[in-house]
Each structure stands twice: as structure tokens, then as C-alpha cells.
């Protein structure tokens with residue numbers, strides 16, 4: 023016979039991160055139930071997922087019956103009931119991203135690790151989740167790496183090719199600190215340039231920047247086209263070297 | 273349309289063609305100090321940050337604010353285009369006790385990417401707009417409901433709110449006027465339906481995101497059963513500009529019935545997808561060809577969805593002539609929706625697109641009512657069956673039959689949103705469906721029996737759906 027629940031957690035035993043969170047927002051709401059979803063999300067940041075015991079303790083803390091807490095957890099897709107790998111790979115496969123090649127990334131992940139959607143890879147590093155439109159549809163496929171830890175740290179990544187995706191996964195698995203750092207993807211001439219300077223799109227693993235190329239040869243500089251942020255803020259020398267090389271080829 | 277070179281706004285393919293846009297100069301301003309010191313568009317050119325709200329608190333009654341917003345013709349940017357000033361005036365003035373402002377930042381409509389940039393790149397404008405709205409409706413508390421996946425928006429807006437609390441711009445004594453104004457960023461947890469206004473209120477209350485019956489309308493009985501005004505992020509972010517520059521600034525732009533500016537997000541088969549703030553009434557062709565760089569080389573426009581995946585597909589190049597405003601899009605056979613333009617060229621198979629959309633709605637249906645819960649799933653199954661080579665001609669009738677059962681019969685507009693694009697695809701692009709069906713073994717087997725298109729829709733086909 024399965025156990026109904028393993029162990030009750032006294033709400034007082036909940037970690038300070040969660041109780042402080044509730045204290046911090048309590049004045050903004052007329053009742054405690056309204057804090058349920060934000061608190062569950064905070065608990066998930068702390069534990070990585072929301073187990074039955076934690077759900078029960080949060081229910082007690084906020085005076086919400088356990089049945090209602092479970093009903094909420096069931097409804098919202100972001101509240102995870104099972105543990106995940108260290109990184110959650112949230113891949114969008116709504117139309118723009120499907121068109122942009124999400125399926126290839128998904129297939130690659132499954133072939134590489136022999137694990138399906140929602141499973142943890144053998145090294146404990148990754149869980150692939152398919153999500154609906156992340157509203158970043160202009161650079162498909164869209165993908166969000168979420169690193170578990172005291173907070174979920176998100177890194178967006180767009181326009182990924184299978185090769186780049188593979189390299190990022192390997193770097194993350196090897197624990198390379200700069201695994202999610204921006205990398206160069208390609209450079210292309212900008213259509214509809216706003217003026218007659220040398221406009222290009224600089225596409226990286228993270229985004230696409232409209233830039234201006236200035237100078238030539240070794241003195242070639244790539245600058246942020248808007249002039250609002252000064253030079254491209256990026257202290258990544260490898261990226262700059264690649265940009266310079268690509269600019270010369272253009 | 274005020275044409276000219278795109279005014280470039282920020283790093284991420286943000287460009288703006290209006291010479292002075294409602295958001296210009298503020299994109300990229302995240303800190304309070306910058307927001308206050310850098311000029312936004314104001315007639316006298318002085319720095320504008322938090323000037324509008326101070327002017328409102330000191331010189332304008334709530335009625336005057338509502339009248340100004342009404343005069344500007346501002347229409348809600350979240351989908352329905354309801355006049356914002358009129359909405360604000362629905363809050364009962366004699367109501368005792370709390371009233372609320374709930375800002376809808378649950379951006380989730382496939383193809384839309386605009387609210388997140390406001391929340392991330394000019395959070396203070398949103399806060400200032402919320403304060404103006406709170407003054408107008410007599411509320412002391414704002415909840416800004418942000419989609420859970422937007423970790424960055426949640427964090428950056430929250431930081432901006434904390435800055436305001438620290439400086440006394442928010443709190444129990446706003447700008448020393450004795451007014452109370454509070455602002456709470458509230459996270460969602462991954463449910464598209466929570467963008468529907470009454471579901472959003474259910475979610476803020478800590479429940480499953482199920483829509484609520486209207487009436488009572490939220491302006492009378494909303495969150496925590498108190499009067500609540502719900503507005504989209506972009507609508508609220510327009511308020512400071514209306515106060516600063518006056519209603520006339522808005523009405524001088526756009527069309528008579530759709531005044532002002534609107535952020536349009538363009539995705540799909542174009543060379544330069546991105547978002548721009550345009551004047552209402554700009555022809556779709558200008559948006560696609562001049563801003564979004566046009567179609568890929570050698571391609572032709574097959575269809576275009578002007579307002580996100582919930583809107584019907586306009587067929588062919590006629591779409592280019594449609595003026596991009598609420599009335600124009602309706603006359604063109606679709607809707608402006610959330611202004612999320614999805615461009616489909618002649619390499620795209622409409623059945624595949626609709627399979628994907630149906631998958632989205634089947635996944636996001638909240639399950640409260642039967643037509644939508646079951647209908648979206650059937651639409652997905654039929655599309656999948658057609659793509660798997662098991663379609664028959666009756667599937668077209670069957671799809672329309674199911675759509676008739678969803679449309680206007682669902683509890684909330686998500687059902688309609690799921691049905692409309694599929695109806696437009698079946699009715700306007702039947703050739704795509706027929707091409708798949710003619711290749712299908714099931715169709716050919718039936719045809720060999722002399723039964724190719726004659727079997728009555730219903731019995732046998734529905735059985736097929738269930739077995740699938």
C-alpha cells in the first residue's frame with residue numbers, strides 16, 4: 023500500500039527564504055491565499071520542485087486546505103512536481119519555433135541522452151521540457167536554460183543551431199563557467215539600414231544586435247548601432263575576435 | 273503614417289518609425305535616476321519622468337484624468353481594443369472600501385512580444401502609468417500579473433518598484449500628498465488562460481486560473497470581489513504620455529477610430545522580424561515590406577495573421593493593402609488582436625500551422641467547459657490524422673462541425689480563439705487540406721469502394737477521432 027504522505031513539515035521548519043518571502047509581500051494582499059502561487063514558485067526556486075510535503079507545509083503556512091494547494095499545483099504547468107536535472111531546458115515548440123527548427127533540437131537532445139521530455143539525464147544535469155510560446159518568436163527557436171539553485175537563473179537563447187545547442191550542453195555538463203556566455207553565430211548585412219553607415223546584424227547565441235562596422239582591416243570596430251549603450255558591452259574576448267573575423271569576410 | 277527612417281530604439285531589433293513615439297527615449301531606461309533625468313517627449317522638452325503623475329496628483333481630479341484619457345481615444349492594447357477611459361469610468365464612484373488595478377502582463381499569445389520589453393526596458397513608465405490609473409479609479413493597490421516564464425521582467429520590474437518605495441513615490445504617502453499607492457508584482461505560473469481577465473483575477477486570488485462568469489463585470493466585482501480595472505501593460509504605459517503631451521497628441525496620430533500608436537510584433541517568414549511602434553492605419557504591406565524587410569527572396573505571401581494566433585488568416589497579397597487598425601483588420605477578414613503579425617509565405621503548409629495552433633489551444637484550454645476542452649483536442653486529432661495520411665474529405669466538414677460547436681458556445685473567448693484560425697484555414701485554404709487527403713490511403717481505399725466523398729460526416733469519422 024502506498025504511503026499517503028511521507029512526512030509532515032511543520033511550516034516553522036520551512037527555510038527562511040520562503041518564510042521571509044511571505045513576510046515581505048504579506049502587506050500587499052487582503053488574505054493569505056492570494057500569496058499561494060508566488061509562494062509555491064519561491065519554494066520551487068529553493069527546492070527545485072514542489073514535493074507533497076512542501077505543498078502541505080505551505081498550505082498550512084497560508085491557511086489554504088491541502089486539497090486546494092494540490093488543485094493549484096496540478097493546474098499550473100510551471101510548478102514542477104518531480105525533481106529535474108540541474109538545468110531545465112525549456113524549448114518552445116509553438117508555430118514560429120516549430121518552423122524555426124525546434125524539433126531538430128528536441129530530437130538531438132533525445133538522441134544524445136536517450137531521455138525523453140521531462141526525464142533527467144544520467145549525469146543529473148538536464149531535463150528537457152517542451153513549453154508553449156515563450157513570446158520571443160522573432161528569433162526562433164526560442165529556448166530558456168534555467169539553472170536550479172537558490173534562484174532559478176534564466177538564460178535565453180535564440181536562433182540556436184543543433185551544433186551550437188550541442189556545444190552548450192557539453193559545456194554545461196563539463197561545468198564550464200562560461201558555458202552560457204554569449205557566442206558568435208553569424209553576421210549579416212542589415213536590410214533597411216537607417217542611414218548609409220555600414221549596418222549589420224550581429225547574431226549571437228543570445229540575441230541579435232543591429233551594429234555598425236567602422237574602420238577597416240585590423241582597426242575594424244563593431245559598435246552598437248543605437249549609440250545608446252556605447253560600445254557593445256561584452257567582456258568576452260573570444261566573441262570579439264570572432265566578430266572581427268566575420269566582419270572582415272562580409 | 274509618419275514615414276521616415278526607422279528610429280532605432282534598442283539593441284534587439286527594436287525600431288520605430290513614428291518620429292516621436294510614445295515609448296521613444298525610454299527604451300533601455302531601467303533606473304529611476306535615468307528615468308527622471310532623461311527627457312521623454314513632452315511639448316517643452318523638459319525631463320518627463322514622474323512629472324505626469326505629480327501633475328495629476330496636484331492639479332487633476334480623477335474625473336479630469338478619465339476625461340483626458342477618453343479624449344485621447346486610447347484603446348486597450350491587450351486584444352479587444354476596448355476604450356480605456358470608458359473602462360475606467362465604470363468603477364462605481366460611491367464604492368466604499370478597496371478598489372484595485374490589475375495590470376495584465378501575462379503576455380502569452382503566440383506571436384506577441386511587446387509587453388516584456390516595456391516591463392524590462394522601461395519599467396518606470398509602467399509604474400507611473402499605474403499610478404495615474406490608480407488616481408483615476410480611486411484605487412490604492414495595483415497588482416501587476418506577469419507571466420511566470422518572464423523571470424527577467426519579474427526581477428527588473430520588482431527592482432524598479434523597490435526604487436520607488438525607497439524614494440517615497442510609492443507607499444502610504446505618495447510624493448508627500450498623503451495618498452496611498454501600492455504596487456505588487458505578482459507572478460503567474462505557466463497558463464495562457466490566465467491572460468483572460470477573469471482567469472487572471474482567479475489566479476491572483478490563489479486559485480486555478482478558471483474564468484469567471486460575467487456579469488458581474490470586474491469593474492463592479494473583480495479581484496477579492498472588489499471593483500477592479502484590468503488593463504494590458506502597453507495600455508497603462510501610454511497613460512504618462514497622454515498626460516504629458518495631451519490627448520491631442522494621440523488623436524493627431526493613427527485613424528479617427530483607432531487613434532495613437534501601437535507596438536506591432538512581426539514574426540514568421542520575413543527577413544527582419546522584430547517589433548516596432550507604428551501609427552494605427554499603417555498599411556500592413558508597409559509594416560511587412562519596409563520594417564520587417566519583406567519576404568525571403570523568391571517567396572510570395574500566402575497568408576497573414578494580423579493579431580496573433582487567435583485571429584483568422586487573411587489570404588494572399590490582399591493582406592498588404594489592409595490598414596493596420598481595428599476597423600481595417602475586421603474589414604480585411606480578421607482582427608487586430610494583440611498586433612502580433614505572423615507572416616506565412618508560399619512554402620508554408622496551412623494544415624501544419626493549424627495542427628500546431630490546435631496543439632497550443634488543446635494544451636492551454638483550462639478544461640472548465642466542454643466545447644473548448646473536447647473541441648480543441650478533436651481539432652488537434654483531426655489535423656494530426658490528416659498529416660499522418662489518414663484524412664478523408666469528410667474531415668473538412670467535421671472540422672467545421674466541431675468549430676460550430678465551439679464558437680460562441682464556449683464559456684470564455686479562448687474557445688473562439690481556438691476555432692477562428694482553423695475556420696479561416698479550412699474555408700480559405702481548402703486546397704492545402706485536399707492535397708494531404710488525396711494522398712491518404714484511407715481516402716483512396718474509400719474511393720476504390722466508390723465511397724470517396726459520399727459517406728455522411730459523423731458516425732464513422734467521429735469513431736476515427738476517438739480511436740486516434
Ligand SMILES: Cc1cc2nc3c(=O)[nH]c(=O)nc-3n(C[C@H](O)[C@H](O)[C@H](O)COP(=O)(O)O)c2cc1C
Nearest residue numbers: 348349350376378379380467468469503504507685
Ligand atoms: C485566452 C485569452 C488570453 C488573453 N491573453 C492576454 C494577455 O496575455 N495579455 C493581455 O493584456 N490581454 C490578454 N487577453 C485580453 C484580456 O482578457 C483583457 O481583454 C485585456 O487585458 C484588457 O486590457 P486592455 O483593455 O488594456 O486591452 C486575453 C484574452 C483571452 C480571451
Ligand code: SF4
Nearest residue numbers: 638639640641644684
Ligand atoms: S472556453 Fe476553454 S479556456 Fe475558456 S472556460 Fe471553456 S475550457 Fe476554459
Ligand code: FES
Nearest residue numbers: 114119156158159
Ligand atoms: S513561438 Fe516560440 S517563442 Fe513564440
